[in-house]
Amino acid sequence: MANPRLLESTSPYLQAHADNPVEWYPWNDEALDRARAEDRPILLSIGYAACHWCHVMARESFSDPGIAAVMNRYFINIKVDREERPDLDKTFQTAHALLNQRGGGWPLTAFLNPDDLTPFFIGTYFPAEPRFGMPGFADLLERVHSAYREKRDQTREQGVAVHRALSATPPGSDELPPVSRVDAARARLEGALDDEHGGLGGAPKFPQLPILDFLIDEAAARDADGGGRLDHAVAALLDGGLFDHLDGGIFRYCVDADWTIPHFEKMLLDNAQLPDTLSRFALLAPENAERRAVIESLLERSIAHFLERMRLPDGTFAASLDADTKGEEGATYLWTPDEVRSVLEAAGLDAARIEWFLGDYGLDRPANFEGRWHLAAVHRAKRVEEVHPLDEPVRHALLSVRDARPQPKRDDKSLLGLNALLATGLMRAGSRLGRDDWASRGIDLLDRLVPAEAAVADLPTGHLDGRPSVPAFLDDLALLLEAETEALFRAPSRGRLRRIEAIVETITQRFADPGGAFRLSHVGHGAPVAGLVVFTDDAQPSGNAVLADTLTRLGYALGRTNWLALAEGIFKAAAGSIERAPQAHGRLLAALRRFHQPGPVVVIKARDLPAWQAAIGNLRRRGITVIASGDDELLADKPRPEDGVGLAYVCRGTACLPPVDDPDRLMESFG
Numbered sequence: 280m281a282n283p284r285l286l287e288s289t290s291p292y293l294q295a296h297a298d299n300p301v302e303w304y305p306w307n308d309e310a311l312d313r314a315r316a317e318d319r320p321i322l323l324s325i326g327y328a329a330c331h332w333c334h335v336m337a338r339e340s341f342s343d344p345g346i347a348a349v350m351n352r353y354f355i356n357i358k359v360d361r362e363e364r365p366d367l368d369k370t371f372q373t374a375h376a377l378l379n380q381r382g383g384g385w386p387l388t389a390f391l392n393p394d395d396l397t398p399f400f401i402g403t404y405f406p407a408e409p410r411f412g413m414p415g416f417a418d419l420l421e422r423v424h425s426a427y428r429e430k431r432d433q434t435r436e437q438g439v440a441v442h443r444a445l446s447a448t449p450p451g452s453d454e455l456p457p458v459s460r461v462d463a464a465r466a467r468l469e470g471a472l473d474d475e476h477g478g479l480g481g482a483p484k485f486p487q488l489p490i491l492d493f494l495i496d497e498a499a500a501r502d503a504d505g506g507g508r509l510d511h512a513v514a515a516l517l518d519g520g521l522f523d524h525l526d527g528g529i530f531r532y533c534v535d536a537d538w539t540i541p542h543f544e545k546m547l548l549d550n551a552q553l554p555d556t557l558s559r560f561a562l563l564a565p566e567n568a569e570r571r572a573v574i575e576s577l578l579e580r581s582i583a584h585f586l587e588r589m590r591l592p593d594g595t596f597a598a599s600l601d602a603d604t605k606g607e608e609g610a611t612y613l614w615t616p617d618e619v620r621s622v623l624e625a626a627g628l629d630a631a632r633i634e635w636f637l638g639d640y641g642l643d644r645p646a647n648f649e650g651r652w653h654l655a656a657v658h659r660a661k662r663v664e665e666v667h668p669l670d671e672p673v674r675h676a677l678l679s680v681r682d683a684r685p686q687p688k689r690d691d692k693s694l695l696g697l698n699a700l701l702a703t704g705l706m707r708a709g710s711r712l713g714r715d716d717w718a719s720r721g722i723d724l725l726d727r728l729v730p731a732e733a734a735v736a737d738l739p740t741g742h743l744d745g746r747p748s749v750p751a752f753l754d755d756l757a758l759l760l761e762a763e764t765e766a767l768f769r770a771p772s773r774g775r776l777r778r779i780e781a782i783v784e785t786i787t788q789r790f791a792d793p794g795g796a797f798r799l800s801h802v803g804h805g806a807p808v809a810g811l812v813v814f815t816d817d818a819q820p821s822g823n824a825v826l827a828d829t830l831t832r833l834g835y836a837l838g839r840t841n842w843l844a845l846a847e848g849i850f851k852a853a854a855g856s857i858e859r860a861p862q863a864h865g866r867l868l869a870a871l872r873r874f875h876q877p878g879p880v881v882v883i884k885a886r887d888l889p890a891w892q893a894a895i896g897n898l899r900r901r902g903i904t905v906i907a908s909g910d911d912e913l914l915a916d917k918p919r920p921e922d923g924v925g926l927a928y929v930c931r932g933t934a935c936l937p938p939v940d941d942p943d944r945l946m947e948s949f950g
Contacts, residue, residue, distance in 0.1 A: 281297040281298050282296070282297040282298075282299070282303055284303065284304055284305060285297040285303055285305065285358065288305055288360075289363070289692065289742060289743040289746050289747070290328075290360035290362075290363050290692060290743070291328050291688075291690045291691060291692065291743065292326060292328040292333075292360040292362075292690065293305060293358050293360055295328065295337075296358055299337070299341045299342055299347065300341075300342070300343075300344045300347035300351075301341050301347045301351065301356050302347075302350075302351045302356060303356050303357070303358045304355065304356065304357050304358070305358065306323075306357050306359050306367060306805075308805070310355055310357050311393070311396070313355055314355040314393035315393045315394055317355070317393075318393060319353065319355050320353075320354055320355075320390050320391060320392060320393060320399075320423070320424075320427045321354065321355050321356075321357055321390070321391040321393055321396070322354035322355070322356045322388070322389075322390055322420075323357050323359065323367075323371065323387075323388070323389040323390070323391055323398075324341075324356070324357070324358050324359070324386055324387070324388055325359045325360075325361050325364075325368055325371060325385065325386065325387040325389070326358075326359075326360070326361065326385045326386040326387070327360055327361050327385060327598075327599065327690070328360070328598070328599055328601060328688070328690035328692075329544035329546060329598075329600060329601045329602055329687075329690060330385045330386065330544065330602065331542060331543070331544065331602035331603055331608050332384075332385065332386060332403075333385055333386045334601075334602075334603055334606070335404065336386050336404050336405065336416075339406060339407040339416075340405070340406075340407045340416045340417075343407060345417065346407060346416055346417050346420070349417055349420045349421065350420060353420060353424040354390075354420070354424075355393070360692075361385065361387075362598055362690075362692065362694060363741060363748050363749060364749065364804075365740075365752055365754060365799070366752060366799050366800040366804055366806040366808075366811060367806060367807075368387070369799060369813060370445060370806065370807060370808050370811060371383075371389045371398060371401060372387060373445055374389070374398045374441050374445060375387065375389070375401040375402075377444050378398070378400075378401050378437075378441060379401065379402075383401070383403055384403045384404075385403065386403060386404055387401070387402075388401065388402050388403060388404075388405060389401040390423050390427075391438070391807075392434060392435060392438045395438065395439070395442065395807075396807035397435075397437075397438025397439060397441055397442045397807070398438060399427070399433075399434035399435075399437045399438045399441075400423055400426070402419075442807070442808065445808045445811065446808055446810055446811075448794065448812050448852075448855075448856065449854075449855030449856045450854070450855040451794050451795060451796075451851050451852040451853070451854050451855060452851050452854035452855070453851065454851065454854070455847060455850055455851060455874075455875075456850055456851075456853070456854050456858075456871060458871065458872055458875045458876070460857050460858070460861055460868065460871070461497070461861075461868045461869075461871055461872045463861050464493070464861035464862045464864065464868050465493070465494065465497045467861065467862045468490060468493070468494060468862050468865070469494065469508065469509075471862075472508040472509070472511070472512055473511075473512075473515075474508060474511075475537075476515060476536055476537045476659075477511040477512050477513075477514060477515025477516075477538070477659070478512050478515045478516070478538065479512070481536045482533070482534060482535050482536040483532050483533060483534050483535075483542075484521075484532060484533040484534075484535065484536055484537075484538055485531075485532040485818070486516055486529060486532070488549065488553070488556050488818075489816040489818075489819065489820045489865045489866050490816070490862075490865045491509075491512060491513065491556055491560075492552075492555070492559060492820075492865065492866065492869065493865030493866065493868060493869050494509055494512075494865075495509070495556070495559045495560050495563065496559070496869045497869075497872075499562070499563055499902070500872060503563065504563050504564040504567070505560055505563035505564060506564075506662070509560075510661065510662045510663055511661045511662070513556075513557070514659070514660045514661060514662055514663045514665065514666055515538050515659065516529060516538075517577055517660075517663065517666045518655075518656040518666045519533070519538030519539055519655045519656065519659060520533060520539045520540055520541050520647075520653050520654070520655035521533050521538050522577070523545070524640075524654050524668075524669045524674065525654070525669070525674055525677050526580075526584045526585045526678060526681075527577065527580035527581030527582070527583070527584045527585040527586075528545055528550045528553070528581045528585035528586070529545070529549055529550060529553060530542060530543055530544065530545055531544045531546055531549060531602075537659075539647055540647060540648050540653055540655075541653070543602040543603075543608055543609035543611075543612060543687075544599055544600065544601060544602035544687075545585070545599060545600040546818075547596055547597065547598050547599060547694070547697045547698075547701065548599075548697055548818055548819055550581065550585065550586070550589075550701075551596075551697050551698075551701035551704055552700060552704060552819065553578070553581060553704065554578055554581075554582070554701075554704035554705055554707065554708035554717070555703065555704035555707050555708065556704075557574045557577070557578055557708070558574065558578070558704075558707060558708035558711040558712055559707070559711070559902075560574065560663070561574045561575075561711065561712065562711050562902045565900070565901065567664060569664035570662075570663045570664045571712065573663050573664055573668065574663065574712075575712055575714070576668045577666075577668055578708060578712075578717075580668070580674075582705070582717065582720075584678075586701075588600075588689075589689070591691060591693055593693065593745075594723070594724065594727035595693040595698045595724065595727055595728050596693070596697075596698055596701060596724075597690055597691050597692065598690040598691075598692045598741075599689070599690045600686075600687045600688070600689055600690075601688040601689070601690075602687070603687060604684075604685050604686065604687045605685055609648060609653065610684075610685070611681065611685065611686055611687055612653060612654075612681070613648060613649075613651035613652060613653055614642065614651060614652045614654065614677075615642075615651055615652065616642040616643070616652070618680075619633075619636070619677065620633055620637065622676050622677055622680050623636065623673060623676055623677075625676070626672060626673075626675075626676035627672075628673065628676070632673075636673055638657070639656060639657060639658070640652075640654050640655065640656060640657065641654075641655060641656075641657045644657070691744070692742070692743050692748075693728075693741055693742055693743070694740065694741040694755075695728065695729075695738060695739065695740055695741055695751055695755040695759060696740070696751075696752070696754050696757075696758040696759070696819075697819075698724060698728045699725065699728060699755070699758040699759040699761065699762040700758050700761075700762070700819065701721075702722070702724040702725040702728065702762040702765075702766075703721065703758070703761050703762045703765050704721070705717045705720050705721030705724065706718045706721035706722065706762070706765045706766065707721075707765060709721060710769065710899040711900060711902060712900070713896060713900055718769060721762075721765070721766075722766050722769065722770065725762050725763065725766055728759075729759065729778075731774060735756070735759075735778065735781040735782050735784075735785050736781075736789075738750070738751045738755070738756070738759075739751060740752055740755050749804060750801070750803055750804065752800055752804070753786065753790045753797050753798060753799050753800070753822035753823070753826070754799065754819070754821070754822035754825070755822075756782055756785060756786050756790075757822040757825040757826040757829065758822075758825055759782060760779065760782045760783065760786070760829050761825050761828070761829045763775060763778050763779050763782065764779060764829050764832060764833055767779060767906075768836070768904055768905070768906050771906055771907070771908040771913050771914075772910075772913075773910065773912065773913060779833065783830070783842065783845075786826065787845070792810065792812050792852070794812065794852040795848035795849065795851055795852035796812050796814070796849045796852035796853060797812070797822065797823055797826060797849070798810055798811060798812055799811045799812070799813050799822065812852070814852075814853040814856045814857070814864055814867055815856065815863040816863065816864065816865050816866050816867075820865070820866035820867075821866065821867065823849050823867065824864065824865075824867035824870060825866065826845075826846075826849065827846045827849040827867060827870045827874075828846075828866060828867075828869065828870035830842040830845050830846040830849075831846045831870055831873050831874045831877070832873070832904070834846060835877050835880060835932055835933065836880045836882075836906060836930075837914065838933075843874075846874060847874070849867075850867070850871055850874065853867055877931055877932040878903070878904070878931065879903055879929060879930070879931050879949075880903075880905075880906070880929075880931070881898055881905045881927060881928070881929055881930075881945070882905075882906050882907075882914055882917050882927070882928045882930065883895070883905065883906070883908070883925060883926070883927045883928075883945075884908060884909070884911075884914065884917055884918065884919035884920075884925055884926050884928075885907070885909055885919060885924060885926070886919065886925060887925060888907055888908075888909055888925070890925070890942060891907060891924070891925065891927070891942050891945075893942065894927075894942040894943075894945050894946050895907055897946065898946075898949065901949070903949070909925075917938075920940070924940060924942070925940065926938040926939070926940055927939050927940075927942075927945045929945070929948055936948070
């Protein structure tokens with residue numbers, strides 16, 4: 280009989296485990312109370328729907344009646360979706376690093392003391408039988424049970440030590456961190472760029488978009504065009520195996536150092552950031568038409584095809600596509616040379632063009648994935664303008680056949696923070712590349728995500744089929760604030776400004792930490808480390824970093840010194856964390872530079888806004904923030920003249936130049 284506790288969940292990942300013989304609970308009071316009452320340790324399993332190794336462990340161990348019987352006899356078993364409970368995931372991933380002195384991953388397998396929820400043993404994937412140098416899971420369960428019963432004092436002491444370390448944050452400072460901290464991080468990260476293959480680090484190779492964003496921002500601050508190793512790092516995302524050349528979008532990461540074979544899950548987490556990152560890079564060299572054309576073409580493919588595949592009935596976007604299709608990793612995406620040749624011949628392509636494609640994408644070489652071929656360009660570009668998007672007739676023919684195959688499952692959770700992240704990216708890419716259609720889609724997504732009548736304080740972190748999950752976390756609201764700010768700058772309205780004020784108020788009331796920054800969760804989440812404060816980025820920028828950056832931009836643009844003070848408090852609270860590992864704080868350091876060295880903001884107050892549209896579009900394509908309004912009550916400190924075309928105020932930080940009343944004169948002030 281299916282487990283009703285999981286069937287009723289708002290997580291497809293939990294629902295998928297409802298038929299396991301394991302007596303699973305979600306993370307809730309019922310499970311925690313039972314563990315305490317029966318003095319049984321908690322077996323906590325954290326994963327997500329698209330995770331390949333999560334599926335492997337589910338097939339091997341959680342579906343095995345014998346292993347399930349041991350789990351049910353000795354433990355209270357809790358299953359968690361990391362995308363719904365980022366606080367639990369962050370807490371226990373950090374604990375894994377503390378206990379094992381290396382990074383974790385998914386599935387995460389943790390054993391907790393029931394009374395204080397502290398971990399005393401943590402690992403990731405364990406095979407059902409001993410292999411890969413790891414014990415079999417059933418044997419491990421027996422050993423953990425014995426350790427808990429026979430070495431109770433040691434397990435408690437270890438748990439308390441881990442909890443103490445998790446609760447401690449590096450000391451803050453009474454002084455604002457200097458901009459030299461930003462320079463130090465840039466130097467360290469630039470030195471880590473891979474000269475041979477592009478990107479950062481070795482295998483497995485992750486896109487690390489927050490770090491790329493930071494390096495792009497730093498290039499912009501130095502008026503550099505992003506050539507050299509940074510160009511190579513961006514190009515590596517686009518012509519190897521990380522990018523889906525047929526449908527657009529990127530996979531989660533590559534298992535090798537040269538970006539050939541991915542882990543095949545596709546996450547909104549990564550693809551929501553792609554429009555912002557790529558358009559940000561295009562902005563470094565506005566005169567480089569080839570670079571811009573490649574970026575616009577690949578973004579168009581991703582937005583028009585992959586994102587449409589992820590669209591939910593309510594207009595928001597699903598969390599992920601699975602790595603597996605019917606239990607086989609990557610099955611939907613793989614080819615044989617004969618199959619490709621047959622498809623392209625049927626599409627009417629000539630033999631020479633077919634053979635060129637087979638050679639260019641390695642189908643004339645040995646298979647690159649378990650006897651079949653994943654499409655990745657053989658000759659890799661070191662500059663973005665050298666990337667060649669796949670010809671449309673080839674792409675269309677192959678994608679039509681691929682779409683007729685069995686498809687990976689989609690996780691239909693709609694996540695607040697990631698949808699807001701995508702809305703921001705669409706608006707920014709639209710402004711920078713002159714694609715008003717993309718910007719309009721971003722605003723439409725934002726308004727569907729949080730309708731005007733919704734109360735910010737009541738927002739959940741996500742929903743499934745209209746059913747809300749747990750309350751929103753700091754990261755969700757920080758990303759929503761960023762998206763609302765982008766929308767306000769593009770289409771100012773009093774309603775948008777009120778929404779922004781409500782988000783800031785909710786964050787300060789629910790998540791404030793005495794040190795000046797903000798906690799990931801609040802008391803209503805019931806997290807074991809309620810005071811967890813995170814400054815470092817992972818696959819997405821940290822909530823504190825996004826919040827500090829957005830409050831900085833809002834504070835300078837709107838003259839809200841109280842919001843600048845909140846941002847400054849975050850920077851000061853993060854001082855010790857930044858000093859310890861500056862390279863792990865890309866988004867926070869980018870925000871710190873903007874706080875020290877704010878960019879220009881143009882405010883246009885005019886009754887006749889169409890007369891300013893050409894100038895507005897030109898400035899936005901340069902990445903300059905433009906707020907244009909005819910509403911006297913918005914930005915009331917910058918009045919609109921009663922007659923004439925209007926006035927434009929050019930401000931940098933807290934200082935503004937005398938206003939100009941002519942669009943041409945405005946453009947002259949920018950050269």
